[in-house]
Amino acid sequence: MTPTQITSQTNPVKTVEVTLERPYTVTVGRGLLEQLEIPHSRRALIYDSGLPEALVAPLKAKVELAIPLPSGETCKTLEIHAYALSELAKLNFPRDCALISLGGGATSDLAGYVAASYLRGVDFYNIPTSLLGMVDASVGGKTGVNLPEGKNLVGAFWQPRAVFLDLDTLSSLSEEVFKEGMAEMFKHGLIDVGAAIPKFYEKSDVPSPEFLEMLARSVAVKAGIVSRDPFEQGERAFLNLGHTLGHALESRSKKPDAVSLSHGEAIAYGLHYALILSHLEGNPDFSAQTLAFLKWMRPKPLPTHSFAELLEYMARDKKALSSGLRFTLLRQLGECYVSKVSLERQTQAFDIFLHSVTA
Numbered sequence: 001m002t003p004t005q006i007t008s009q010t011n012p013v014k015t016v017e018v019t020l021e022r023p024y025t026v027t028v029g030r031g032l033l034e035q036l037e038i039p040h041s042r043r044a045l046i047y048d049s050g051l052p053e054a055l056v057a058p059l060k061a062k063v064e065l066a067i068p069l070p071s072g073e074t075c076k077t078l079e080i081h082a083y084a085l086s087e088l089a090k091l092n093f094p095r096d097c098a099l100i101s102l103g104g105g106a107t108s109d110l111a112g113y114v115a116a117s118y119l120r121g122v123d124f125y126n127i128p129t130s131l132l133g134m135v136d137a138s139v140g141g142k143t144g145v146n147l148p149e150g151k152n153l154v155g156a157f158w159q160p161r162a163v164f165l166d167l168d169t170l171s172s173l174s175e176e177v178f179k180e181g182m183a184e185m186f187k188h189g190l191i192d193v194g195a196a197i198p199k200f201y202e203k204s205d206v207p208s209p210e211f212l213e214m215l216a217r218s219v220a221v222k223a224g225i226v227s228r229d230p231f232e233q234g235e236r237a238f239l240n241l242g243h244t245l246g247h248a249l250e251s252r253s254k255k256p257d258a259v260s261l262s263h264g265e266a267i268a269y270g271l272h273y274a275l276i277l278s279h280l281e282g283n284p285d286f287s288a289q290t291l292a293f294l295k296w297m298r299p300k301p302l303p304t305h306s307f308a309e310l311l312e313y314m315a316r317d318k319k320a321l322s323s324g325l326r327f328t329l330l331r332q333l334g335e336c337y338v339s340k341v342s343l344e345r346q347t348q349a350f351d352i353f354l355h356s357v358t359a
Contacts, residue, residue, distance in 0.1 A: 024161055026223060028167070045065070046107065047068060048075075048107045076145040078147075095119045098161070101125070111143075113156060135215065140226040141157045141160070179297050184264065190289075241330065242274045268290070274329060302357065
């Protein structure tokens with residue numbers, strides 16, 4: 001898992017180092033919020049307004065300004081971004097201030113983009129409170145907002161100064177929201193065999209030391225890739241396994257005629273499609289693993305059975321080039337690559353995918 005290192009301490013706490021030009025540490029443990037100290041004289045908190053007040057109150061007591069955000073993806077808009085910037089400007093927050101994000105991945109996406117934008121960049125500390133936020137958005141410095149045309153089309157790379165993963169914050173999550181994060185952990189096990197634990201999702205007990213270990217290993221997968229490719233010029237695209245179709249399904253599900261899919265549900269579907277597509281491109285067939293995960297997760301129904309309808313959304317995928325759409329595929333467990341795939345092959349894979357998830 002180099003260049004990241006996981007070190008055990010007695011609390012128990014594990015740390016994952018992200019070795020960029022300005023390195024930072026991801027600390028994984030319990031009771032971390034109670035001990036949190038941010039070394040800045042002026043601090044602002046940007047948080048999910050849907051969090052329990054008992055979770056937010058200790059941090060509110062340590063900051064000068066607290067900015068509540070709508071829960072979930074609804075906070076990731078240019079309007080909310082401008083609102084948060086204005087709140088900071090009204091109180092003349094200086095360049096040496098710090099922003100603290102408390103919430104899920106959507107909260108940290110928005111808060112990180114505010115930190116990247118305000119005075120052309122201020123320090124940012126990330127405290128994700130959802131499992132998805134911990135294993136995905138917490139590491140890597142991708143920040144941004146959505147547009148009506150698609151997800152994450154506006155943003156910036158802005159690395160945090162530190163990340164704190166307090167497993168105690170997971171106790172308030174619903175089963176559905178918890179499983180969102182499990183989908184990303186499952187993805188990390190596909191792209192890095194060092195994090196692969198067969199059917200780990202069937203024995204996930206958050207209070208156990210084993211779960212802390214699994215979480216730290218999953219975070220280390222992303223930290224290692226980000227350290228080697230901070231601006232997505234190559235290997236980092238492997239983290240998008242399952243996201244091309246997944247994002248399209250998620251966006252399509254927001255229409256009034258469909259049941260809204262969570263990000264994790266959409267990515268779980270997308271992973272299954274990506275492994276089917278990988279097999280059709282001449283690689284070994286690992287799709288039985290993704291199908292087993294889907295049966296465990298029990299995601300909501302697909303928003304559409306029309307691949308032609310999804311192509312409009314897929315064309316906006318961030319891996320797309322002027323020459324066409326590219327997919328992250330799996331050559332072997334732990335070995336990804338990015339390739340263009342013919343429309344005929346994409347359609348064939350979707351037909352197989354649709355039959356397998358609706359049978």
